[in-house]
Amino acid sequence: MSDHQAPGAPAGPQGLDDAAVARRVADAAGRALLAVRAEHAGASDLKARGDRGAQEVIAAELAALRPQDAVLSEEAVDDPARLDAERVWIVDPLDGTREFGEGDRHDWAVHVALWERGDLVAGAVALPALGRTLVTSDVGAPWREAPLEGRRPRLAVSRSRATDVVTGLARALGLDLVPLGSAGYKTSAVVLGEVDAYVHTGGQYEWDSAAPVAVARAAGLFTSRVDGSPLTYNRRDPLLPDLVVCRPELSDAILDHLSQTTTERETA
Known part of the structure; x- marks a missing residue:
């Protein structure tokens, strides 16, 4: 980028x-x-x-x-x-x-x-x-100064409406939930190493994630939709309802669990 x-x-x-x-x-x-x-x-x-x-x-x-x-x-x-x-x-x-x-x-x-x-x-x-x-031009990668060794990873969640998908993810992967406010702050917390991942499934629009995602990518973090597909912007319908921002080493486990959860819901 x-x-x-x-x-x-x-x-x-x-x-x-x-x-x-x-x-x-x-x-x-x-x-x-x-x-x-x-x-x-x-x-x-x-x-x-x-x-x-x-x-x-x-x-x-x-x-x-x-x-x-x-x-x-x-x-x-x-x-x-x-x-x-x-x-x-x-x-x-x-x-x-x-x-x-x-x-x-x-x-x-x-x-x-x-x-x-x-x-x-x-x-x-x-x-x-x-x-x-x-x-984006000078964010660096401050999250690298908070290594995962010896501790449980931390997952940023909504203060008031964490979804069942997100809380289930935390239970399955052993993540500590950290309630925070806005989407921009949650993503910034990942960038700064205050938390290790942010997963949102409750509905958002392009303006909720565009700048945070740009900054997260510049910092070397993983970003995608919850199904692993790329986040795309400037579409006719600005609805962009879900988001994953995390340390690269957590992305496979997070996406695998989210995929399994989706499959289970579709076959239930």
Whole structure:
């Protein structure tokens, strides 16, 4: 996966490459969200204010830095022209609105990814409450500093709705469950070595996983659908309901169990 702009791609007014644009846009939205959180703490419409404010910032930044590119956002009307575009920014202005609305939680994120000619080529996941942004161009592989030897692997799961498939996976493989907030934070936790895998089967859209997957791939992690097929983006229907992100050495065991579970359900 390339972390740099494609040959001939517009450099933008500041001459930034695509990964730098992703970082700048995600950070700008993150600052806006922190300001909303501080100014409107406890407001009944805090989450709506956050979604709206972050979307406005992202739209303005991308219009200034990459005016020729298409955009697919959770918080904007889907323009079908993106299906014919060579470059599409896939964004989630606020991933984890529930956690954002709880003033003491940090496990929410901003997602900014670039899809180009069939692949994710750049991305950033901002974790504003932690003051940290993971970017494809310089993420490294911090997960390698948390070896598996001598401990049980850890599996990130939803705080409130871990599916039977995921809890069954944990039992079968001896994984410790770690409840966390947003999809972006769960994937970031794998990248950072705080957990070792994240498996989701409860329904998502492209903007939920595009930037996290771009960053995870850049960090050398395994990513796929739960059936092992590739994650593909900028499709007509943005529904992308399942996801596996894990250390490469866990991928075979995870996919084998998920395949067995699927077969058992189909023959039951």
